[in-house]
Ligand SMILES: Nc1ncnc2c1ncn2[C@@H]1O[C@H](COP(=O)(O)OP(=O)(O)O)[C@@H](O)[C@H]1O
Ligand SMILES: Cc1ncsc1CCOP(=O)(O)O
């Protein structure tokens with residue numbers, strides 16, 4: 001796989017990421033999040049810092065009234081229990097029926113048969129994008145439980161490229177595998193994102209937060225889900241890189257990441273977005 005971006009390609013990706021971030025800031029899309037208890041705060045603050053409008057609504061009775069008003073939906077199974085599943089499925093079905101993009105985060109998909117089954121059922125409901133770590137993508141692609149470290153990955157993203165392509169081809173979703181290099185594929189094209197810092201792994205719900213950011217980016221550019229996904233991962237990683245310059249550890253990185261995302265300017269995006277075609 002050739003991974004060197006030409007200068008022209010790098011410039012184009014910078015322009016794409018900036019265009020989509022600007023659209024999020026200008027249009028402030030409403031993002032409905034059905035997400036785990038751990039992630040609610042960081043996810044909502046990440047969306048706000050990017051310019052989007054978060055709503056953490058997961059009550060089944062509210063979905064028919066509320067989901068039609070959202071520009072995108074983010075479903076995350078992190079603290080799953082059986083009573084959450086009807087809300088997730090109803091919202092996903094409604095979003096798909098209304099032509100609204102929805103995004104799935106299959107947290108700890110390989111932790112149990114119950115969770116794996118729920119994630120595979122949700123994949124059937126056609127998320128526009130599915131973002132997980134390498135262990136989660138491998139479990140879904142093989143439809144089997146693997147070695148599980150719970151919510152953290154025990155695999156490298158680069159070792160899940162073929163699994164991601166096969167899952168994308170089987171599901172019709174764009175698949176993103178996060179890690180040191182984020183891999184994004186629609187089953188044909190493969191793109192890599194190098195922005196980010198290793199210390200993100202020490203902030204709980206960093207993955208959940210970037211999945212919600214993907215939902216915001218896809219909300220304003222639903223026809224280019226792969227580009228929107230790569231851009232969101234790159235912008236989040238870049239905010240982390242800039243936040244890291246001021247951070248003293250994971251707790252302060254969490255704060256500086258949000259500040260950097262809020263303040264991100266065109267010069268930084270054009271010069272530091274690192275997205276390359278890998279196929
Ligand atoms: N080793 C790393 N170096 C740089 N960025 C990383 C690294 N590992 C994860 N990230 C970034 O951290 C964020 C969360 O990814 P990840 O830790 O894989 O998700 P999860 O928390 O769901 O397991 C992503 O933006 C990803 O790019
Ligand atoms: C620790 C934990 N336990 C259940 S959900 C959750 C948060 C996981 O967040 P992420 O996948 O972004 O690390």
Ligand SMILES: [Mg+2]
Nearest residue numbers: 107151207208
């Ligand atoms: Mg996760």
